[in-house]
Amino acid sequence: MATLLLHEYAASGNCYKIRLTAAHLGLALGRRQYDILKGETRTPDFLATINRNGRIPVLQIGDRFIPESNAACWYLATGSALIPADRFACADMLRWMFFEQYNHEPNVATLRFWRAFVGEERLTDAQRAAIPAKEAAAREALGVMEDQLARTPFLCGDGFSLADIALYAYSHVAGEGGTSLAAFPAVRAWLDRVAGQPGHIAITA
Amino acid sequence: MATLLLHEYAASGNCYKIRLTAAHLGLALGRRQYDILKGETRTPDFLATINRNGRIPVLQIGDRFIPESNAACWYLATGSALIPADRFACADMLRWMFFEQYNHEPNVATLRFWRAFVGEERLTDAQRAAIPAKEAAAREALGVMEDQLARTPFLCGDGFSLADIALYAYSHVAGEGGTSLAAFPAVRAWLDRVAGQPGHIAITA
Structure with a gap:
């Protein structure tokens, strides 16, 4: 798998979901912090490159991005026992x-x-x-x-x-x-x- | 596949999603209407048997139920071209x-x-x-x-x-x-x- 980087605000439960999923799967996850109270996810640069929707978490996989916490968890857990096969x-x-x-x-x-x-x-x-x-x-x-x-x-x-x-x-x-x-x-x-x-x-x- | 029955309010876009998915897949879908403006999805019987969350749509598959429109679409489209394999x-x-x-x-x-x-x-x-x-x-x-x-x-x-x-x-x-x-x-x-x-x-x- 390509390098994983979590763009996050650590106290957010939505961000925690992704860290918790990665922990269960034994996956290493880089982390980059943004202060949402200071609007750091609404800068022109963030909107243009990380998430046009101006929100964290975003899971970066190599040079591609998955916003939405539950979609990021899904990406990480694909093929694992955390997703039922039935x-x-x-x-x-x-x-x-x-x-x-x-x-x-x-x-x-x-x-x-x-x-x-x-x-x-x-x-x-x-x-x-x-x-x-x-x-x-x-x-x-x-x-x-x-x-x-x-x-x-x-x-x-x-x-x-x-x-x-x-x-x-x-x-x-x-x-x-x-x-x-x-x-x-x-x-x-x-x-x-x-x-x-x-x-x-x-x-x- | 078991018989499919959509519990719905026809004008709801959330219900329409499921009918549209079924149409794309060529699946036959029974339909049962509820008047949400009259609280018909909040009756004790509905809560006990169809959806404890008191909402439509619910997709019934045989004697089992999937609430949440996007989850119901996912169920129907599993294995089809409507869900990317990558x-x-x-x-x-x-x-x-x-x-x-x-x-x-x-x-x-x-x-x-x-x-x-x-x-x-x-x-x-x-x-x-x-x-x-x-x-x-x-x-x-x-x-x-x-x-x-x-x-x-x-x-x-x-x-x-x-x-x-x-x-x-x-x-x-x-x-x-x-x-x-x-x-x-x-x-x-x-x-x-x-x-x-x-x-x-x-x-x-």
């Missing part, structure tokens, strides 16, 4: 990864970003107005996970997959955004199960 | 599909839903406050597509893929939500190119 199981894994980006990340991760990184006093009025809906949607998303994880040890059944990595990233730091996991015991047990997998690394690693 | 190209296709759910759908599709289906006068204050940010984000997302489509005929290069289906679904009806494509000539040319593919069907089909 047709239904693979689609079911992607189901959880799309759920993560649509129902979980914009709520659980955004509340964490606003409260723990930006600071509530610096939010716009529209952002502040969106908080109650995001809090409700975060609880709903965790409820969907709870229901699944009360029945199976991992999101896609018995096997640990990219779906678990994708949803672990922000679930395990949900409290930093004020999202409590108290009502979600199966989610909490699953967090421990994921953290206990061989090859696991912390978000601070 | 490792990088496949991850790049998924990149566009995650971009669609994160940057495009919550803006382009939500503005269409609010304005053309719910009605602006029925929006909550928080929804109304979110409109300017969603309008700006919709233009940003279309700008990212424009930049790519000015350089390649399809989102992943020369080949038509699920990425094109996923992003065509709401881009071609963006105007219904007040999102103008006037500033995006490459996107408009690509819409025509997608609609000209053999096997194409309209959202009203």
Whole structure:
């Protein structure tokens, strides 16, 4: 495989997903930091060469780039046991990864970003107005996970997959955004199960 | 393949993606309609048997279910030319599909839903406050597509893929939500190119 370089902001759960996937696969990953609070991913140079969408993470593979955290995890894990070979199981894994980006990340991760990184006093009025809906949607998303994880040890059944990595990233730091996991015991047990997998690394690693 | 049944709301672009994928593959798809404006996907029965997340589309395959439009398209297209076999190209296709759910759908599709289906006068204050940010984000997302489509005929290069289906679904009806494509000539040319593919069907089909 060509040299791998992760363009990232280390505290971002989306960036952590890629590092965690690489750790499970035993892949070496270079890292380059950008301060998103200072707009370092919106510079003309970043937009022209790294990601026209102005966001991290971006996985660089040689001289090519894959934005979108879950797509980068997919690239790394292609052909590995982190992606089920079965047709239904693979689609079911992607189901959880799309759920993560649509129902979980914009709520659980955004509340964490606003409260723990930006600071509530610096939010716009529209952002502040969106908080109650995001809090409700975060609880709903965790409820969907709870229901699944009360029945199976991992999101896609018995096997640990990219779906678990994708949803672990922000679930395990949900409290930093004020999202409590108290009502979600199966989610909490699953967090421990994921953290206990061989090859696991912390978000601070 | 087991019998395929699409649980859907026909006017939803997310549901249309799955019908369009099936049409390209020549697959027969049963259809069952739900009125999302009447909460028909939030009933206890729907939550218990079809999708705990209370949303359509859901693709039923025999007695199993795949929620999330892009995961359902993936299921149908597994092993077909709609998914590139090359490792990088496949991850790049998924990149566009995650971009669609994160940057495009919550803006382009939500503005269409609010304005053309719910009605602006029925929006909550928080929804109304979110409109300017969603309008700006919709233009940003279309700008990212424009930049790519000015350089390649399809989102992943020369080949038509699920990425094109996923992003065509709401881009071609963006105007219904007040999102103008006037500033995006490459996107408009690509819409025509997608609609000209053999096997194409309209959202009203």
